[in-house]
Amino acid sequence: MADFSTPYHSRDKKESGRRKKESVGNTGRLFRSVQFVSACQLSNMVREVDLRSDTVTKPTPAMRKAMAEAVVGDDVYKEDPTINELEEKIAEFLGKEAALFVASGTMGNLSAVMAHCWTRGQEIIMGDQSHMFMYEQGGISSLAGVHVSSIPTLEDGTFDLEVLKEKIRPRNPNMHEPSTGLICLENSHNRCGGKVLPLSYIREVCALARNNDIPVHMDGARIINASVHCGVPAHEIVKECASVSMCLSKLICFSCRVHRCRKVLGGAMRQAGVLAAAALVALESAEERIRIDHQRTKKFAQEIYNLKSKLITCDPAIDSNMILLQFPSPNFTNEDFVRRMAEVKIEDKEQVVVKACPWYRNRVRCVLHSDLTQEDLDSALMKIRAIANKQDPDAVVVKAGLRDKNRVRCVIHSDLNEEHLEWALQKIRKILG
Numbered sequence: 001m002a003d004f005s006t007p008y009h010s011r012d013k014k015e016s017g018r019r020k021k022e023s024v025g026n027t028g029r030l031f032r033s034v035q036f037v038s039a040c041q042l043s044n045m046v047r048e049v050d051l052r053s054d055t056v057t058k059p060t061p062a063m064r065k066a067m068a069e070a071v072v073g074d075d076v077y078k079e080d081p082t083i084n085e086l087e088e089k090i091a092e093f094l095g096k097e098a099a100l101f102v103a104s105g106t107m108g109n110l111s112a113v114m115a116h117c118w119t120r121g122q123e124i125i126m127g128d129q130s131h132m133f134m135y136e137q138g139g140i141s142s143l144a145g146v147h148v149s150s151i152p153t154l155e156d157g158t159f160d161l162e163v164l165k166e167k168i169r170p171r172n173p174n175m176h177e178p179s180t181g182l183i184c185l186e187n188s189h190n191r192c193g194g195k196v197l198p199l200s201y202i203r204e205v206c207a208l209a210r211n212n213d214i215p216v217h218m219d220g221a222r223i224i225n226a227s228v229h230c231g232v233p234a235h236e237i238v239k240e241c242a243s244v245s246m247c248l249s250k251l252i253c254f255s256c257r258v259h260r261c262r263k264v265l266g267g268a269m270r271q272a273g274v275l276a277a278a279a280l281v282a283l284e285s286a287e288e289r290i291r292i293d294h295q296r297t298k299k300f301a302q303e304i305y306n307l308k309s310k311l312i313t314c315d316p317a318i319d320s321n322m323i324l325l326q327f328p329s330p331n332f333t334n335e336d337f338v339r340r341m342a343e344v345k346i347e348d349k350e351q352v353v354v355k356a357c358p359w360y361r362n363r364v365r366c367v368l369h370s371d372l373t374q375e376d377l378d379s380a381l382m383k384i385r386a387i388a389n390k391q392d393p394d395a396v397v398v399k400a401g402l403r404d405k406n407r408v409r410c411v412i413h414s415d416l417n418e419e420h421l422e423w424a425l426q427k428i429r430k431i432l433g
Contacts (some may be wrong), residue, residue, distance in 0.1 A: 025228040045351050046344055049376040052357040054222075054293075054321060054369035072273035075101070076263075084271030086248075086280050093283070094223075094244055095235030100258055102274055103267045105221045106136045108245035111261040112146050112217045113182060116242070118257070120145035122181030125167050129191040132184055132219055141263070147178050157189030158201050161208065168212050183209050186219040187226045187237065193315075193365065194222070194322030196229045199237065206240035215242035225320040228290050239323035248279040248286070283304065289370045293321040296377065297368045303381055309388035312337065315344040325356075331430070334364045340387050341380075352379045389420070400422050 023157050048412065050056045059067065073079035090099040102108045109132050113124060126133050128150035132140065140146050149167050151159040169180045185205060187197040202218075209216045218241040220226070220234075227234040238244045243258075262268060269275075298316070301323045305316040311332045314325050327334055341354040359365040366378070401409040412421075 005045075047350075047352045047379070049352055049354045049372065049380050051366040051368070051372075051380060052355050053267035057369050057371045059278050060281070062105050063281045066277040066281050067274045070273045070277035072271040074270050075272055076268045076270060077342070080273045080276070082280070083276040086276040086283075089280070089283060090246070090248075093234060095239055096244070099264060101269075101272065101279075102245075102262055103269060105245055105247055106139065107262065107265055107267050109184075109217070109219055110139050110144060111258045111265060111267070112243045112245060113140050113146055113184075114261040115258040116217065117144065117146045117181040118213050119181075121147065121178055123147040123169060124182040124184060125149045125151060125164065125180060126184035127159045127186065129152055129158070129189075130184065130186045130219065131155075131190050131221070131351060134191065135422040137428075141256050146155060146181070149180075153189075153192065155195075156193060157186065157192040157195040157197055161204060164205070164208065168208075168214065171213055180214055182211070182217055183214055184217045184219060185241070186221075188222045188229070188320045188322075190221075191360070193324035194225065194318070194320035194367075196226045199230060199232065202237065203240060210240075216240065218244040220244045220246045222320065224286050224290050225294070227250070228287060228294060229319050230261075238278065248282050250251060280291060290321070293368050294318070295368065296372075297321045297323060300366075300368060300377060300381065304384060304388075307388045311390065312384060312388045321368045323366045323368075324359060327364075328350070328360055333356040334358045334362050337364055337387065341383055348380070350379060352383065354380045354383050398427050 024270050035425065056427045070082045073081060075083045078084065087099040087101055088114050091097065100111075102111060112363065113132075117124065124146055126148065128134075130153065133148065133150055138148075140148055149166060151163050153159055162181070167180070169177055171179050173179050183205065185197060187202070189195045218238050220238060222235065223244065224235050226237055230237065234246075297320070298318045301318045302316045304312065304314050304323070304325070307313075311329050312325055312327060314323050325334075325337065327337060335358055338356050341356055344351045344353055351401050357365045357367075366380075401411070403409050410424075
C-alpha cells in the first residue's frame with residue numbers, strides 16, 4: 001500500500017525534520033511530467049537495440065566490398081553474371097531446376113501464385129495466420145485474380161489436414177465453383193513465433209496435394225532457420241514442393257513461366273548484380289550465423305522464463321530466432337511493454353532504447369539477429385528484468401485525501417520509497433489514459 005493521504009502517520013517521527021527536504025523533492029517529482037527523453041534528444045547518448053525483426057540487419061563489410069566489386073549486366077537478358085551465379089547456387093541449394101532473383105518476398109510469393117494459377121479465378125488454400133494471407137495486401141486476389149480459401153492456423157504453424165481435405169475442390173468443378181490451384185505452407189512460421197513445421201507434416205500435405213494433382217508452394221523466407229532447427233538440408237525440406245521462396249533477400253525457385261510474372265510486377269531490376277553479390281556472401285555464412293542466433297535466442301527466452309514474473313513470461317521451447325512474450329496481467333499489455341522498453345530516463349545508468357514488435361493476442365515478438373551484440377542482449381534483458389520485477393499495479397492501493405472544489409491532496413512523506421512513487425505514477429497514467 002502507498003499512502004499519500006497525510007504525512008502524520010510516519011512511523012519514525014523523530015526523523016521527519018531531517019527527511020523533510022527529501023519529501024519535498026519527491027513531491028515535485030510526482031507531479032511534474034516524468035523525466036523521459038526521446039532518442040533524438042539524447043542522440044549522442046542513447047544506444048538502440050532493435051528486436052523488431054531480422055530484416056533490420058545491415059550489410060557486413062564483406063558484403064559491401066562484394067557489392068562494390070560486383071560484375072553486372074542486364075538481368076532481363078540474363079546477362080548479369082553475378083545474378084546468374086546466385087540463381088544457380090540457390091537452385092542447387094534448394095534442389096530445384098532453376099531460381100529467379102526478385103525484389104521482395106511478397107513479389108516472390110505473388111509471382112509463384114501467378115505462375116501456378118495461370119487461369120484467373122482459381123483458388124488457393126493457406127493458413128489464416130500465414131504471411132501471404134496477413135501481410136501481402138491481398139495482392140493474390142487484387143493483382144493475380146486468385147481466390148483465397150483460408151484454414152485456421154494452429155499454434156505450431158500447421159493446419160488440420162482433415163479441414164484441408166474438405167477445402168480441396170476438384171480440378172474440373174461444376175460451373176458454380178473455382179478449382180483449387182495451389183496449397184501454400186510457411187516454414188518457419190512468422191506469426192507463430194518462428195515455429196518450424198515438422199517434416200512429417202510437410203510430406204503429408206504434399207502427398208495429399210499430389211493425390212489431387214495440386215502443387216504446393218513453400219513460403220520459405222526463413223527456410224534456413226527451419227533447416228538449422230531440424231538438422232536437415234533445405235533441399236530435403238522442400239523437395240516435394242513445386243516452388244519455394246527464400247530470403248537472402250529475395251529469391252524464388254520455379255520454372256521459366258515465373259519470369260513473365262516478375263516482369264509484369266516490375267521486378268526486372270536490370271543491373272542488380274550489386275545486390276546479388278551481397279546475397280552470395282550471405283549464403284556462405286548463413287547457416288552458421290543462424291545457428292548462433294538460435295542458440296542465443298534459446299538462452300534469452302530461458303532467462304525471461306526464469307524470472308517467473310506475473311507481468312511477463314514466454315515459452316522457453318524455441319524453434320528458431322523468435323520469442324513471443326506473453327502478458328498474463330490484464331493491467332499490463334503488450335503496448336505498455338513496448339512503450340516501457342523504448343523509454344529512456346535521464347537518471348538511467350545505461351540509456352538504451354529497446355525496440356520490440358507488438359503482436360496479436362496481446363503478445364510481443366522479439367527477433368534475434370546477427371547485428372545484435374551480447375552487450376545489446378544484456379541491455380535488453382536488464383530492461384525486461386526491471387519491468388518484470390515491478391509489482392502488479394492492481395496489487396497496489398494508493399490512498400489520497402479528498403478536498404473541496406473537486407480536488408485531491410497528495411502528500412509525499414518519508415515512508416514512501418521510489419517504488420511507491422513509481423506505482424502511483426503508473427496508476428495516474430492509467431486513469432488519464
